[in-house]
Amino acid sequence: MSLSNDFAPTGTLRASINLGNPLLARRDTDSGEVCGVSVDLAGALARELDVPLELVVFDKAMQSVEAVTTGAADIGFFAIDPKRGEGxxxxxxxxxxxxxxxxxxxAPLHDNTEVDQPGHRVVVGQGSAYDLYLSRHLQQAEIVRAExxxxxxxxxxxxxxxxxAGVRQQLQADADRVGGVRLLPGRFMVIEQAMGLARSRPAHAATALTDFVERCKASGLVAQALTRHGIQGASVAPALTAS
Structure with missing residues (x-):
């Protein structure tokens, strides 16, 4: 790729990493280093661009979104959402x-369709994909935002x-930790995790990033990263269908 200046105008690829989704990024408890699928993809892109990689790490998705939108980071890893897509x-x-x-x-709840009722309060991570999605779709239940x-x-x-509400695997891990709780069967949404860059960057850079992601899926890099980090419950997204 010959797009180093478009992707990394400072000479270093600054990748915004969100620790709010442990399926994609986490901090190693022993070394303190940040690792995960998104970190692997950021490293692969930096190697293609032949530039150093800097991880800009956040605890919340909304912070990661802001960093890329404002130019404090060059690329990021996000759940696709129309609100975030504005920038x-x-x-x-x-x-x-x-x-x-x-x-x-x-609890008397046994199905996802029973959640959106008057008097029900749903706790979500502030600014997460679930917060954004449920803010649009819940009509009667109240949303309560955790930090x-x-x-x-x-x-x-x-x-x-x-x-x-949250990532199924995170909720199951918490359920095993605290006891006395259960997950409702099925899912209320499928989160599409993508890479992204600010809309203010050149359009050909966005096209190149799409090409990079498609090649990572086709080559097995994404699948290998999921396996390497022991991630279960997430699947490689289908290849982009040409229109």
Missing amino acids: IAFTPPYVLIEGAYLVRMD NSQRVVDDFLAGGQEVA
């Missing part, structure tokens, strides 16, 4: 992830709300 040009998705609901063991996605279940238990 970010997304690639097609590289990974698909399920969003799920969690309730207390004795970040990692705090959703603990806040849900402490606050006495009726439902928690």
Whole structure:
């Protein structure tokens, strides 16, 4: 690729990494280093551009979005959402992830369709893909926002709300940790995880980033990264269909 100046005007590719979704990025408990599928993809892009890589790490998706939109970072890894798309040009998705609901063991809720009722309060991570999606789709239930996605279940238990929402795997891990809760069957949304850059960057850079993602899916790089990091419950997104 001969797009180094478009992608990395500072001479270093600054990749915004969101730790709010542990399926894609996390901090190693022993070394403290940030690792994951999104980090692997950022490294692969930096190698293609032949520039150094700098990870700009955040705890919340909304912070990661802001960094790319304002130019504090060059690229990022996001759940595709129309609101975010106002400032970010997304690639097609590289990974698909399920969003799920969690309730207390004795809750009368047994189906996702029962959540959107008067008096129900749904806890989500502030600015997360679930926050944005449910803000548009819930008509009767109230949304309660936790500081970040990692705090959703603990806040849900402490606050006495009726439902928690988030990444299925994160909720299941929390359920195993705290006990006394269960996931509702199925999913309420499929999250399309994509790469993106600011819409203020040249259009040909966005096209090149789309090409990069498609090649990473086709070559097996994304699948290998999921396996390497032991990620279950996420799948490689289908190849882009030519229009």
